[in-house]
Amino acid sequence: MRIEAADFFYLAMPEVTDEADGSQDALLVRVAAGGHVGWGECEAAPLPSIAAFVCPKSHGVCRPVGDSVLGKPLRDPSDIARMSAEVAYNSMDLLQAAHTWSGVEMALWDLLGRARGEPVWKMLGYDRSQPKTPYASVLFGDTPAETLGRARDIRTKKFRAAKFGWGPIGRGDAAQDAEHFSAAREGLGEDAILLVDTGQIFIDDVERAAQRLPALEQARATWFEEPFAASALASYGALAARSKHVKLAGGEGAHNVHMAKHLIDYGGVGFIQIDCGRIGGIGPSKEVADYAVARGVTFVNHTFTSHLALSASMQPFAGLGDHRICEFPAMPKPLALELSAAPQRAAGGACSHARHCCSASASVMPNVRSKLLA
């Protein structure tokens, strides 16, 4: 079969705020080939991403993504890999191309899975899908009291792990941040896994980031996520060398496999967090998962959008039993839930739909609401 169409659907909440909440809009992609359709999602700015698919070419290696996709054969996963390589080469000077291609690639796996009646993780080479431990992913409160409240709420919901991110961290001094870390630990209880995400706030300033290490150690945080800009490898490496117990985590900004591998090798992260909707889709994510296994680094999905993206992002490490933790957006906007007919659920400390999202379905996204098909 050949790829006949790729259509983009831009959805947004009525109001989009300045919160670091990626579930406020969504860019879905529907591909069609041989009587089948598949769905994917770009974790990306919708309009530039759509433009990168349809724009006129500027020259031979600044071509729109569509040039490497439309009309191309789709028989098996090797065709998806070939298109990935073609997009990387033909669109090397079109920066946004990686984000656009990510959603298309995801949709192609979905389509192939539907056509074959086979789960994506199986096509990726896994024998079975393993259960995961979802962590509730939320933002820090504006005050330590608010952070405490959110942590207690998460505990009530019986999550065994939680990640607090962004908010006021890094905008004041280290003592203020320490109060938030300790509030999060207090609210979650002693046994829960606590993860902290500072959203690149220290840019590349190793000293300022290092000032947060004692309080993170004190609160027994498992990881210190994105202290620096996605490309600031040397700063990651320097901070990793200064940390005793807290491991660094990062990788959501990787828009190709090299960036993720370098964050492991030069940046010294202990957790590599990959967003299928940015790195170029499911295939490149699986390549990073393989690399992480070989380097003794833990692979984790990065997902802060819809349950379509959540389902897709589980596939690349579905078969890795030791890479157990998974990101689960716990307070998404209604948009991110409502576009799926049957969102995944996490309850009782485990992802109740682990079988559903990682194993049972033949496709990445079997249940996009039919209203989107109109």
Add this chain to the structure above:
Amino acid sequence: MRIEAADFFYLAMPEVTDEADGSQDALLVRVAAGGHVGWGECEAAPLPSIAAFVCPKSHGVCRPVGDSVLGKPLRDPSDIARMSAEVAYNSMDLLQAAHTWSGVEMALWDLLGRARGEPVWKMLGYDRSQPKTPYASVLFGDTPAETLGRARDIRTKKFRAAKFGWGPIGRGDAAQDAEHFSAAREGLGEDAILLVDTGQIFIDDVERAAQRLPALEQARATWFEEPFAASALASYGALAARSKHVKLAGGEGAHNVHMAKHLIDYGGVGFIQIDCGRIGGIGPSKEVADYAVARGVTFVNHTFTSHLALSASMQPFAGLGDHRICEFPAMPKPLALELSAAPQRAAGGACSHARHCCSASASVMPNVRSKLLA
């Protein structure tokens, strides 16, 4: 003064081909503040770049570039640096933002230069601008005979240095490539500086790239440019370790300062080639130039578009007398010449307009044709 407007102008040749020739279209930016205007150019796909300036925000750190620019104060270079940091943070999830911002940043320097009656290189901290040796930048011919003809033509035009790029190199075997390298050397003569650009054709395959080293040594090439994808740092590092005399060159794909620094530190390049229209403008390019000086690496501009971009790309290393070589697009499309009222010229082995492009003018781009202002 405050930034009142940023307008984009998308120009293209009637026909855009699959050649790796970046002069086939152009995205110009005009900014206005306090009664002055400034011009810049994004070396980027026009439509996604325009979208990245005007699109609705997706969340707090996926904001359009315009949010960090329009209405902001512009008093001195520190304001430009502040906006750079804000774009990097506020648009961290909008991949295309760096390319969009590059043209805007360039235009802001131009505007500031016009307002102050001061050359940009002076605002960057240089006391004087140094003459450069322009190299003619052309594509390899389809056959060694064609490459020989182009090399002879360049010699006739009295260039002392030339770069051959892309074309058939890396698409056949190493012996075929060797014929092109030797034809280029033969046509240029024994004394000329020969540079070779393989346009990322080996992706990350160190072995295939290394097979070209003996012929490059034989032809006395000064550098081996972009053997690999822009982010494939480990491959650069491995190849650099295997080369005797030929140094690696790269960096045009860097869309932030970190990428360029890492290409020096992890990739082992001897020449760092920066495109002002991609890395975020003139300020970040100057930061890379400073870093290169400290590391004993030679800074070179990357320019394959208009003479606006050429003029801008000279500023960051205008004052570095030892960093002498500069890229000069020798066979650009008419578009890239005609948008300037007075294009730079290179003749007699030196850039005859070195004073003009690096020193004399108060602005980066004093002579955009008035028809663009319509």
